[in-house]
Amino acid sequence: MNATFASPILLPPISWQRRATDRLMTALSVLTVLIVLTPLAAIFAYLIYKGVSSINLAFLTQTPKPVGEPGGGMANAIAGTGVILAIASLMGVPLGIGAGIFLSEYGRNRYGDAVRFVSDVLNGVPSIVIGIVAYGLVVVRQKHFSALAGGVALAIMMVPTIARTTEQMLLLVPQSIREAAYGLGISRWRTTLSITLRTATSGVITGVMLAFARVAGETAPLLFTAFGNQYWNWRLDQPTAALSLQIYTYALSPFDDWHRQAWAGALVLITLIVGAVAAVRIAVRHGTLGAGA
Amino acid sequence: MSNQALPRPRFNAPDPERQGKAALKVETKSAPLLQGHVSEFPDALFGWAMRLCGLAVVVLLLLIVYKLLQGSQLSWHAFGWKFFGQSEWNPVEDQYGALTFVYGTVVSSLLALIIAVPLAVGVAVFITEMCPVRLRGALSFATELLAAIPSVIYGLWAIFVLIPLMRTYVEPLLAKTLGWTGLFTGPAYGYSMLAAGVILAIMIIPIISSITREVLTVVPQHQREAVLALGATRWEMIRMGVLRNARAGIVGAIILGLGRALGETMAVTMVIGNRPEISKSLFDFGYSMASVLANEFSEATGDLYLSALIEIGLALFLVTIVVNALARLMVWSVTRGQPTKGVA
Amino acid sequence: MGVGITVEHLNAFYGKTQALFDIGLVVQANHATALIGPSGCGKSTFIRCLNRMHETIPEATVEGSVRIGDLSVYNGTSATQLRRRVGMVFQKANPFPTMSIYDNVAAGLKLNGFRKRKLLDEVVERSLRSAALFDEVKDSLHKKSGASLSGGQQQRLCIARALAVQPEVLLMDEPCSALDPISTGKIEELIFQLKEQYTIVIVTHNMQQAARVAEFTGFFLLGKLIEFDKTEKVFTNPTDKRTEDYVTGRFG
Numbered sequence: 001m002n003a004t005f006a007s008p009i010l011l012p013p014i015s016w017q018r019r020a021t022d023r024l025m026t027a028l029s030v031l032t033v034l035i036v037l038t039p040l041a042a043i044f045a046y047l048i049y050k051g052v053s054s055i056n057l058a059f060l061t062q063t064p065k066p067v068g069e070p071g072g073g074m075a076n077a078i079a080g081t082g083v084i085l086a087i088a089s090l091m092g093v094p095l096g097i098g099a100g101i102f103l104s105e106y107g108r109n110r111y112g113d114a115v116r117f118v119s120d121v122l123n124g125v126p127s128i129v130i131g132i133v134a135y136g137l138v139v140v141r142q143k144h145f146s147a148l149a150g151g152v153a154l155a156i157m158m159v160p161t162i163a164r165t166t167e168q169m170l171l172l173v174p175q176s177i178r179e180a181a182y183g184l185g186i187s188r189w190r191t192t193l194s195i196t197l198r199t200a201t202s203g204v205i206t207g208v209m210l211a212f213a214r215v216a217g218e219t220a221p222l223l224f225t226a227f228g229n230q231y232w233n234w235r236l237d238q239p240t241a242a243l244s245l246q247i248y249t250y251a252l253s254p255f256d257d258w259h260r261q262a263w264a265g266a267l268v269l270i271t272l273i274v275g276a277v278a279a280v281r282i283a284v285r286h287g288t289l290g291a292g293a
Numbered sequence: 294m295s296n297q298a299l300p301r302p303r304f305n306a307p308d309p310e311r312q313g314k315a316a317l318k319v320e321t322k323s324a325p326l327l328q329g330h331v332s333e334f335p336d337a338l339f340g341w342a343m344r345l346c347g348l349a350v351v352v353l354l355l356l357i358v359y360k361l362l363q364g365s366q367l368s369w370h371a372f373g374w375k376f377f378g379q380s381e382w383n384p385v386e387d388q389y390g391a392l393t394f395v396y397g398t399v400v401s402s403l404l405a406l407i408i409a410v411p412l413a414v415g416v417a418v419f420i421t422e423m424c425p426v427r428l429r430g431a432l433s434f435a436t437e438l439l440a441a442i443p444s445v446i447y448g449l450w451a452i453f454v455l456i457p458l459m460r461t462y463v464e465p466l467l468a469k470t471l472g473w474t475g476l477f478t479g480p481a482y483g484y485s486m487l488a489a490g491v492i493l494a495i496m497i498i499p500i501i502s503s504i505t506r507e508v509l510t511v512v513p514q515h516q517r518e519a520v521l522a523l524g525a526t527r528w529e530m531i532r533m534g535v536l537r538n539a540r541a542g543i544v545g546a547i548i549l550g551l552g553r554a555l556g557e558t559m560a561v562t563m564v565i566g567n568r569p570e571i572s573k574s575l576f577d578f579g580y581s582m583a584s585v586l587a588n589e590f591s592e593a594t595g596d597l598y599l600s601a602l603i604e605i606g607l608a609l610f611l612v613t614i615v616v617n618a619l620a621r622l623m624v625w626s627v628t629r630g631q632p633t634k635g636v637a
Numbered sequence: 638m639g640v641g642i643t644v645e646h647l648n649a650f651y652g653k654t655q656a657l658f659d660i661g662l663v664v665q666a667n668h669a670t671a672l673i674g675p676s677g678c679g680k681s682t683f684i685r686c687l688n689r690m691h692e693t694i695p696e697a698t699v700e701g702s703v704r705i706g707d708l709s710v711y712n713g714t715s716a717t718q719l720r721r722r723v724g725m726v727f728q729k730a731n732p733f734p735t736m737s738i739y740d741n742v743a744a745g746l747k748l749n750g751f752r753k754r755k756l757l758d759e760v761v762e763r764s765l766r767s768a769a770l771f772d773e774v775k776d777s778l779h780k781k782s783g784a785s786l787s788g789g790q791q792q793r794l795c796i797a798r799a800l801a802v803q804p805e806v807l808l809m810d811e812p813c814s815a816l817d818p819i820s821t822g823k824i825e826e827l828i829f830q831l832k833e834q835y836t837i838v839i840v841t842h843n844m845q846q847a848a849r850v851a852e853f854t855g856f857f858l859l860g861k862l863i864e865f866d867k868t869e870k871v872f873t874n875p876t877d878k879r880t881e882d883y884v885t886g887r888f889g
Binding site: 030050132 | 528559
C-alpha cells in the first residue's frame with residue numbers, strides 16, 4: 001500500500017540561542033534566590049553566634065552599668081518592652097477587633113469601604129511619623145516621655161492590621177452559622193460575639209499576634225515617646241527602657257561590651273517575636289475542638 | 294404529550310401498626326424557660342459601639358493629619374515652598390532647608406529599588422514558576438521570615454557585618470571598576486548612601502516578592518498553556534504568558550516596595566552617615582528624612598526647629614500615602630480586590 | 638402544645654423582584670403541613686417569612702400579615718423574641734463548629750441568658766431524646782464537637798438544638814435533602830412523633846415525603862400558592878390542573 005503523503009511539516013528546531021537563554025534565565029533565578037537567602041542566613045547566624053554567648057543570668061536580670069563599665073544587662077529593657085506592649089495591646093486590640101467586626105458585620109456598604117481604605121492607608125504610614133503624632137498627643141501634654149506615650153504609638157500601629165485580619169477571618173464564617181443562631185432567637189450582638197467571633201477565634205488571635213509581633217520590634221516610634229531609661233521604671237508616666245531602643249543605643253555606642261550586649265538583646269528580641277507567634281499557633285491548635293477556622 | 298396519566302402516588306395512610314409501636318417517645322415539654330421581654334436596646338448599643346470603632350480608625354488618620362499640619366505651621370509660614378528647595382540645615386541660626394534629606398531619601402530608595410527589584414522578581418518567578426513544589430513552602434516561608442526581622446536588628450547587622458564588608462571589599466572593587474562614573478569615588482568608610490541602599494534593598498525584597506508572587510499566581514493557567522502550545526521554552530512562556538499579563542501588578546508591587554523604603558528609619562539611620570550633604574558619590578555620607586527625625590527630634594530646642602522637623606514628617610507622610618495608594622490601585626487592578634495577605 | 642399559623646396577603650420581595658404573590662393559608666396546630674413545588678417556586682422564601690429570617694437578607698422586604706397563635710409576627714414583637722417561639726431546621730445541617738454537642742443543644746438557652754446548670758442538663762437530655770440522638774452521643778456530650786458527627790446525626794443535633802428552646806412551631810426547610818435514606822427515615826419518624834406537641838411546617842421537594850408525614854399540603858408554583866388542602870386530596874384528587882401535573886410528575 002503506497003499512499004502518498006504530503007511531506008511532513010517539520011517544526012523548526014529550537015535554536016541554541018533560545019535554549020541557552022532559557023537555561024541562563026533559570027540559572028539567574030536560582031542565583032537570585034541564593035543571593036536573597038544569604039543575608040537571611042547571615043543575620044540569623046550572627047544573631048546566634050554573637051548573641052548566645054552573651055546571654056547569661058546577669059544579662060537577663062541586671063540593669064545597664066554606668067557608661068564604659070563592662071557588665072550589666074538589659075533586664076529593665078525587657079521589662080519595659082513588656083509594659084509598653086501591654087499598654088499598646090490593651091488599647092489597640094479591642095479597638096482593632098471592634099473595627100474588624102464593624103467591617104465584616106456592619107460595613108458591607110460604602111461606609112465600610114471608606115474605613116477599609118483609611119485602614120490600608122494607616123498601615124502604610126511610616127512608624128516614625130506615628131511617633132511624632134504620639135509625641136504631640138501624649139508627651140507634650142504630660143511634659144515628659146512615658147511608657148504610655150510609647151504604648152499609644154504602638155497601639156495606633158496595631159489597629160489597622162488587626163482590623164483587616166479580623167474582618168477577613170469573620171468573613172470566612174459561613175452565613176449559615178449566623179442564620180442558625182438567629183433562628184434560635186439569639187440577638188444579633190450575642191450572635192456576633194458568641195457565635196461568629198467564637199467560630200473565627202483562632203484566626204483572629206493569629207492576626208492579633210502578627211500585629212503584636214510586628215510592633216514588638218519597632219524602634220522609631222519609641223524614640224521620642226518612651227525615650228529609654230537606664231534604670232528600672234514601672235511608672236507609666238516616666239521614660240521607660242525598651243529592648244529595641246537599647247539595642248539601637250548600644251549598637252551606636254563605641255564600647256565593645258555594649259556591642260556584645262546589643263547582639264544579645266537582638267537575639268532575645270527575635271526569640272520573643274518568633275516565640276510569641278509560635279506559641280499562639282500551638283495554643284490555638286490545641287484549644288479549639290479541632291474544628292475551628 | 295401522552296394522554297395516559299402517570300399513576301398517581303398512593304397516599305400512605307398512617308400505619309395503624311406503627312401507632313402502637315411507640316418507637317420514639319417524644320418527651321413532653323415543660324413550661325417555657327425563656328420568659329420575659331427581649332429588649333432591642335443591647336442590639337442597637339452594640340451596633341453603635343462597633344460603628345464607633347470603625348469611625349475611630351478614620352479619626353486616627355485625621356488626628357495624624359491634624360497634628361502634622363498643626364506642628365508644621367510655624368515652619369511653613371517661615372519658609373514656604375523654599376523649605377524643600379534649600380539645602381542649608383542650620384539649627385544654630387534657625388535656618389532650615391530640607392533638600393538634603395529629600396535627596397537622601399529619594400536616592401537611597403531608588404538605589405534600593407534598583408538592587409531589590411531584579412532580585413525580588415527573580416525570587417518570585419522562581420517560586421511560582423520554576424520551583425519544585427516541595428520547596429515552595431520552605432522558600433516562601435524564608436522570604437517572609439526576612440520580613441519579620443525588625444529594622445533595628447537589620448541595622449545592627451549592617452553596622453558590624455555589612456559595613457566592614459563594604460569598606461573592605463565592595464567599595465574598593467566598585468571604585469576600581471566603575472569609578473569613572475563619578476558615583477563611586479572618595480574615601481570609603483563603609484557608612485554611606487550605598488550602604489543605606491543595600492540594607493534597604495534587603496528589607497524591601499520580601500514585600501515586593503510576596504506581592505509579585507500573588508500577582509503571578511493569579512495569572513490563569515490557560516495563558517501559560519497557550520504560549521507553551523506554540524512551542525515556547527519555559528523562559529519564553531514566563532516572559533510572554535505570565536510576566537506580560539502581570540505587568541501592572543508587578544509595577545504595583547515595586548511601588549509598594551518604594552513606599553516601604555521611603556519610610557524606613559532605623560536601619561538607614563544606622564548606616565547612612567548622617568551628614569546633611571548632597572553629594573554625587575554614593576560612597577559619601579548622606580541623610581534621609583526619616584533619619585533626621587530619628588536623630589534630632591528628641592533634642593530639638595526651639596519652636597522653629599521642632600516645627601521644621603514636623604514639616605519633614607508631614608512631607609514624608611504625604612509622599613508615602615500617595616505612593617502606597619498608587620501601588621494598591623495597580624495591584625488591585627490585577628488581583629481584582631482579592632484580600633492581600635501579609636501586606637503590612 | 639402547638640399553635641396555628643394564619644397567613645394573609647403575604648407578598649415578599651428581594652429588592653425589586655417579587656418572590657411571593659398574595660399568599661394566604663392556615664396551618665393547623667399540632668399537625669404537619671408540607672409545602673411542595675418545583676425549584677424556585679418560593680416555598681423556602683415563604684417559610685423564612687414565618688420566622689422573619691427573610692428580612693436578614695439585605696434589601697429583602699415583606700408585606701402582609703402573619704399570625705402565629707395570637708401573636709402578630711410583623712407587628713407584635715421583635716424578631717428575636719418571635720424566633721424563640723418558632724424554631725427552624727435548615728437544609729444543610731449547621732451545628733456550631735467550635736462547640737461541643739452539649740453546648741450546641743444548650744446554645745439557644747445559654748446565649749439567651751438561661752444558665753441554671755442542672756436544668757440545662759435536663760433540657761439537653763430531653764431535647765436529644767426527642768431528636769432520637771441521645772443514646773448515640775450520651776457518652777461524648779462534652780467531648781465531641783458538633784461538627785464531628787455524621788450528616789444525619791448533625792441534622793438531628795440541629796433538631797435537638799431547635800427543640801431545646803421549646804418553640805411552639807417548628808419550621809423545616811428541606812431537612813432531609815442532603816441525607817441518606819436511612820437518616821431521612823429516622824427524621825421522618827421524628828416528625829411523626831413531634832407533631833403531637835409542635836406545629837410543623839416542612840418544605841420538601843420530595844413528594845413521597847410529604848405524603849408520608851404531613852396531614853396538609855400546599856403546592857407552590859412561581860411564587861403563588863396554587864392549592865392547599867388535605868394531603869390525601871392534593872395527591873389523589875387535586876382541584877387545579879397544575880397541581881395534578883406536578884404530583885404526577887409531568888414537570889418539576
